[in-house]
Amino acid sequence: MGDMTEPRWLSDEEQHVWRAYLHATTLLEDHLDRQLQRDAGMPHIYYGLLVQLSQAPRRRLRMTELAKSAKITRSRLSHAIARLEKNGWVRRETCASDKRGQFARLTDEGTEVLRQNAPGHVTAVRQALFDRLSAEQVQQLGTIMRVMAEGLEPQGPDADLPWLR
């Protein structure tokens, strides 16, 4: 499958950078997962869901919106919200204007969990990342990450209409 031409392999430097990337991103993800699992009793992604809700108007979002902004499938979100609901941190609400729809709303308990854990989480992110990088490097990182995202964005220009290009 694919074309039969020899691919351009990675140069030595590229290989090193790629490994460093995999290494560092894995370590950071594991670190934050463990920190939040220990302190807040949930993995990083669940915490992210609560954060998104906390910043939304009326502290609620449609399931599909939330799934999109957290970049997970609706199915995964359904299960995740079920779990968070069991914890009492989120509540589902039906949508009046679209009877198929559901809102996930952050409860007061959920807000409280966030309030208690935000400091520890920010500190962890700081210690791992921002306190170790120069201002210049932070800026470089931002630029690089934006370039990467552009190339992977499902929402790229006409991404779903390739025949129009």
Added chain:
Amino acid sequence: MGDMTEPRWLSDEEQHVWRAYLHATTLLEDHLDRQLQRDAGMPHIYYGLLVQLSQAPRRRLRMTELAKSAKITRSRLSHAIARLEKNGWVRRETCASDKRGQFARLTDEGTEVLRQNAPGHVTAVRQALFDRLSAEQVQQLGTIMRVMAEGLEPQGPDADLPWLR
């Protein structure tokens, strides 16, 4: 828990960079996972295990070595190798010098799977990352990732002997 002093929150720029980081790394990981799942029938991490084995002397590694270099728990590795063994891509071998030990060895079939999928994978990495960044940015990314890793390295200086510091 933790100290009661107000943490240093993230500045606007830091917040943006942090989100860009999460966004981009998630997209890339998802992208590679899907590419390999589709083409090779396994997730990115499993592919990484095969790569590690392919580069080891005699194409085999002790379980603990492999777990360390892939940065996963031994438990997770046990399950993963069980699956790869079922696929016929890896075989377990007992270790003569330490009867507790096991080697995971890449089979010829495993090598073949790697040979067939390496081009597609490199191309995916290239398209997502290296073909989109300037030489300078690649270098910057490498530096930044190494700094990050240093701060998270479980193997930090005397990491497991904190009382000696």
Added chain:
DNA sequence: CCGATATAGTTCAACTTTCAAGAATGAGTC
């Protein structure tokens, strides 16, 4: 050699993620 402790790897139960249906509602067309 003995006993205590450490290490290698596996296994189990709980939890999370994925994938493929499926139920319900909405929207467009005639």
Added chain:
DNA sequence: GACTCATTCTTGAAAGTTGAACTATATCGG
């Protein structure tokens, strides 16, 4: 309105992950 198709969200089963308990072997200090 009825038909068709799209969208929203959920469900259930299979696969993957985690953390703790467990087995077996090795190592250390007498």
